[in-house]
Every structure is written in structure tokens, then in C-alpha cells.
Amino acid sequence: xxxxxxxxxxxxxxxxxxxxxxxxxxxxxxxxxxxxxxxxxxxxxxxxxxxxxxxxxxxxxxxxxxxxxxxxxxxxxxxxxxxxxxxxxxxxxxxxxxxxxxxxxxxxxxxxxxxxxxxxxxxxxxxxxxxxxxxxxxxxxxx
Ligand SMILES: [Zn+2]
Numbered sequence: 001x002x003x004x005x006x007x008x009x010x011x012x013x014x015x016x017x018x019x020x021x022x023x024x025x026x027x028x029x030x031x032x033x034x035x036x037x038x039x040x041x042x043x044x045x046x047x048x049x050x051x052x053x054x055x056x057x058x059x060x061x062x063x064x065x066x067x068x069x070x071x072x073x074x075x076x077x078x079x080x081x082x083x084x085x086x087x088x089x090x091x092x093x094x095x096x097x098x099x100x101x102x103x104x105x106x107x108x109x110x111x112x113x114x115x116x117x118x119x120x121x122x123x124x125x126x127x128x129x130x131x132x133x134x135x136x137x138x139x140x141x142x143x
Pocket of ligand 1: 033081083087089098099100
């Protein structure tokens with residue numbers, strides 16, 4: 001989502017394009033998936049004095065409006081996702097990072113399977129596929 005598309009989304013949800021929201025989005029454009037701490041740290045490095053609480057509030061509000069996605073990591077940390085469309089995640093359980101996987105074949109298999117399934121008393125509203133993985137290459141020690 002470009003800065004211009006982000007501005008359009010804000011307008012659509014009657015949110016003002018404040019300097020802080022735009023700064024948060026610019027960081028999210030680089031990080032893709034990030035916690036409020038990570039976004040605040042990047043902003044701090046660039047000389048912007050914003051508290052983690054303010055950053056969290058901005059991210060949570062954007063997620064409430066479904067402008068961003070939101071995921072809870074295995075360490076119970078809330079991560080926000082700039083990509084709010086349907087996609088598969090690969091979660092790195094050692095580094096606690098997310099990667100988007102574009103795998104239409106897997107998504108279509110699951111969708112086709114679930115189309116035939118019924119869950120008594122429930123309507124499936126959303127499908128969230130996350131692969132949990134660990135890195136195969138270990139970092140080598142530098143002397
Ligand atoms: Zn994602």
C-alpha cells in the first residue's frame with residue numbers, strides 16, 4: 001500500500017492524515033510486519049519523538065478499520081501487517097518474524113476443501129493460514 005493509497009484509505013475511514021499516521025505508515029512500508037516497539041524504534045532512530053503507546057494506538061486503530069492486518073506472535077506480541085488482503089504467513093519461531101507467502105495453489109486447495117465442509121453452528125468467515133518454521137541455516141560465529 002503506497003502512501004497515496006494509504007491516504008485514500010484514511011479518507012475512506014474518516015481518519016485525518018496526521019503527520020504521525022503518515023510517519024507510522026512509511027515505516028510499515030519498509031517493515032511489512034512489525035510490532036509497535038519496532039515501529040517506534042525506527043521512528044526514534046530517525047529523530048521522531050513518539051511514544052510506543054502512541055504508535056500502538058495508531059496501529060491498533062488502523063487494524064480496527066481493517067486498513068492493516070494484525071497477528072499475535074508466539075511470544076504474545078501484537079504484530080501489525082501492512083498487507084490486509086488474504087495471504088499465507090510463514091512465521092519464524094526463532095526470530096519471531098513473518099513473511100508473506102504467495103501460494104495460490106495452497107490457498108485454493110484449502111478453500112476448495114472447506115467449501116465442502118460444514119461446521120455445525122458456525123459459519124466460516126475467514127481463513128488464516130500460518131506455517132510455523134525455523135531457519136535452516138545457522139549463523140556462523142565470526143572470530
Ligand atoms: Zn502478512
